[in-house]
Amino acid sequence: LLILNRPTDYFAGLREILVYPGAFAVTRTETDAAGVQHAWRRVHLGESSSRGQVVLAWDAVLAGAADAADGHNVVIHEFAHQLDQENGEANGAPPLRGAARVARWAAVMGAAYAMLHQQVAAHEPPVLDPYGAYSPAEFFAVATESFFERPQHLAAALPEAYAELSSYYRVNPLVW
Numbered sequence: 001l002l003i004l005n006r007p008t009d010y011f012a013g014l015r016e017i018l019v020y021p022g023a024f025a026v027t028r029t030e031t032d033a034a035g036v037q038h039a040w041r042r043v044h045l046g047e048s049s050s051r052g053q054v055v056l057a058w059d060a061v062l063a064g065a066a067d068a069a070d071g072h073n074v075v076i077h078e079f080a081h082q083l084d085q086e087n088g089e090a091n092g093a094p095p096l097r098g099a100a101r102v103a104r105w106a107a108v109m110g111a112a113y114a115m116l117h118q119q120v121a122a123h124e125p126p127v128l129d130p131y132g133a134y135s136p137a138e139f140f141a142v143a144t145e146s147f148f149e150r151p152q153h154l155a156a157a158l159p160e161a162y163a164e165l166s167s168y169y170r171v172n173p174l175v176w
């Protein structure tokens with residue numbers, strides 16, 4: 001779905017897809033600026049790494065596919081990350097051709113991300129899944145879920161972001 005009209009029909013960096021039966025716990029460690037190591041465990045329904053791996057919880061995959069118009073789909077979400085990771089760590093900016101396009105993407109998506117952030121902070125009804133306010137990378141993944149599953153909503157709420165995503169994915173789900 002995400003690469004329908006691409007000249008190539010594969011995810012360039014993807015090596016493997018792991019499917020677990022259900023949600024899985026991931027332990028992360030990080031060393032902060034003071035040299036202190038932090039470790040935490042988090043439960044995930046999916047994960048995508050810049051080393052070419054996507055992990056999916058099968059029950060979440062089924063739940064996401066059960067309603068194709070609710071804006072939630074873990075497969076679309078993780079594979080959007082995988083596209084974002086084609087040029088390094090996920091940062092909300094997948095590879096785009098040309099400086100003008102990169103600049104336009106940054107301006108449009110940055111403004112939409114800031115708007116969602118503000119709505120979540122102000123406890124206003126968010127235009128997208130509030131998880132998208134976590135980081136620009138999550139914003140891109142969450143916006144992609146909306147783009148494919150709730151195109152009317154996204155096009156009405158964030159028309160410029162919709163246009164950027166339509167140009168990037170080379171499809172217009174509004175006419176489907």
Ligand SMILES: [Zn+2]
Pocket residue numbers: 077081137138141
């Ligand atoms: Zn994500």
